[in-house]
Amino acid sequence: MGNGAAIKRGAREATGDILVFMDADGQHDPHLIERLLSRLEAGYDMVVGARSREGQASIHRGLANSLYNRLASWMTGHRVLDLTSGFRAVRAGKFKEFLYLLPNGFSYPTTVTMAFFRSAYGVAYEPVPVYQRVGTVSHVRPLKDGVRFLLIIFKIATLYSPLKLFAPTAFLFFVMGLAYYGYTYSTVHRFTNMSALLFSAAVIIFLIGLVSEQITSLVYSKSRG
Incomplete structure (x- = not known):
């Protein structure tokens, strides 16, 4: 094995x-x-x-x-x-x-x-x-x-530490969305679907990490209770 x-x-x-x-x-x-x-x-x-x-x-x-x-x-x-x-x-x-x-x-x-x-x-x-x-x-x-x-x-x-992964990843997507929005606003003067997608992904990834962190805490508190 x-x-x-x-x-x-x-x-x-x-x-x-x-x-x-x-x-x-x-x-x-x-x-x-x-x-x-x-x-x-x-x-x-x-x-x-x-x-x-x-x-x-x-x-x-x-x-x-x-x-x-x-x-x-x-x-x-x-x-x-x-x-x-x-x-x-x-x-x-x-x-x-x-x-x-x-x-x-x-x-x-x-x-x-x-x-x-x-x-x-x-x-x-x-x-x-x-x-x-x-x-x-x-x-x-x-x-x-x-x-x-x-x-x-x-x-x-x-x-054990979900936010250690999810938080930086969410921040990366947020920065990408902000940068892309700045580029499209300066060139075509509008908020594009790609920017919306990147911002949404950042929020979703962060929330997944937050929920995972809470679940981990509950598992540990229950196992030691």
Whole structure:
């Protein structure tokens, strides 16, 4: 089924209070688990092993991950140092709250990280070295899985922070409508159907975002009530 499916199956079968995830290709040092657990004992709900730029598999992978980190930071309002790291320790009860959200593919770290931030669960990053992959070849397809990572980010943003997407989009349509109206008024001295369409789209998109934001708030208040 995929990496995410294996993670979900393992999480369901696990009986401990803390779950530790790491890649099985030799990139992560098991001796560093103690460092993650010590940060977890400090009161955090999840501790992620953050890779440095030198620890990225390639320049292209490093640039892509940097983009994901910046985009996720903007979406969540928190600084995300390593969105896609598979080396992490997490409290089992809180992790299992989001199992139904996790995809079966490679992007489970993306989903769970953003879900934890939106739920106001404590997330910490611990710098860790990453070693050369041994005995296997990466099954991540940069283009296809890169697009998939972005889609997952927008999916989670829509689910947890809808206005982060809808408000800027609505503003863009409004500016386009205003600019087009200014152009047509100066040339033909009238308000055109295209301007009306752009203004209407801006209002509709903003209202959809507003309603989605309210629904999200109700879902969270109900789940914690």
